[in-house]
């Protein structure tokens with residue numbers, strides 16, 4: 001797994017900036033200037049085109065980093081691949097930390113390079129804001145009251161550097177709609193640069209019913225935009241308890257109905273927690289009756305990070321203990337023609353009747369398998385676990401599936 005951040009040695013990079021990593025093919029097929037790019041020199045001695053690159057990424061040298069992967073000064077200028085004419089230079093701790101097509105953020109004050117977009121990853125997400133108007137018990141990104149509207153221009157910069165054929169892109173937070181017109185500008189930029197790229201925005205939907213946001217978004221006519229909206233129960237007190245915000249159920253429902261009325265595409269996301277599983281069949285019926293415009297309903301296992309860690313005892317339930325209401329809910333929707341998926345749940349702890357709905361949903365940079373998974377016949381299509389899973393978050397009944405069991409899935 002390639003890290004999001006990696007130690008790097010910078011020469012001639014005075015301040016933070018964003019660049020796209022290019023080789024000859026990526027640069028020739030793209031529409032960026034050399035100044036927007038970092039030339040990827042993957043082997044010592046390889047020639048570097050004499051253009052005014054934003055930077056040149058030179059191959060790591062054995063011994064140029066100490067035992068903690070911190071950069072150590074090297075006499076790089078003496079090497080044959082050292083860039084000339086004062087072009088800034090980046091040397092990474094590991095050769096696979098960045099590759100052509102990636103968008104990276106140079107952090108010279110910290111001697112780090114952060115990957116903001118990774119070509120070929122199964123998920124790439126723009127982080128919109130740390131702020132949120134909810135305070136969910138299992139929030140994976142605990143909100144902070146900060147002024148981070150600067151992220152709007154930052155995201156616009158990243159979007160301008162993306163491949164035009166990005167397979168899919170996400171936007172998350174925090175609550176992205178708190179950016180207001182800034183979010184609309186971001187969606188417009190995605191529409192204009194990436195019109196064929198499915199764009200998925202995670203939002204609690206609460207501001208769609210109380211602001212002019214739905215009209216503004218509908219006016220963009222983005223052809224591939226879908227909103228992912230969490231909805232946890234068919235009754236207000238359960239939903240508001242999970243969200244930790246009185247009135248959230250009414251606002252979200254109002255927002256979803258507004259989105260439907262404006263023709264916006266949305267999916268419903270149901271995180272599976274102890275307080276909500278008993279009402280899953282009722283929630284499924286509620287969705288079918290009142291929100292049939294939903295293009296997809298995803299039932300999601302908990303991510304053991306953020307607030308979920310502090311609320312483990314209130315939230316955790318073994319998949320085996322939710323099998324009956326989850327099966328009824330999934331089949332209630334699927335039997336009525338709605339698209340349904342299960343995310344973040346290992347195949348081996350699901351009843352056979354639910355396995356066809358399970359997806360390999362965890363982003364590759366934060367996914368792992370356990371020792372039990374060695375030799376499992378369905379490992380390649382199992383969601384597995386979050387990288388940071390710990391005892392207490394591992395389901396009972398894990399077992400490697402054999403070929404006979406696989407035929408049932």
Ligand code: SF4
Pocket residue numbers: 346347348349369370372373376377378379382383384398399400401
């Ligand atoms: S044992 Fe197989 S089915 Fe179970 S979690 Fe591991 S890979 Fe998935």
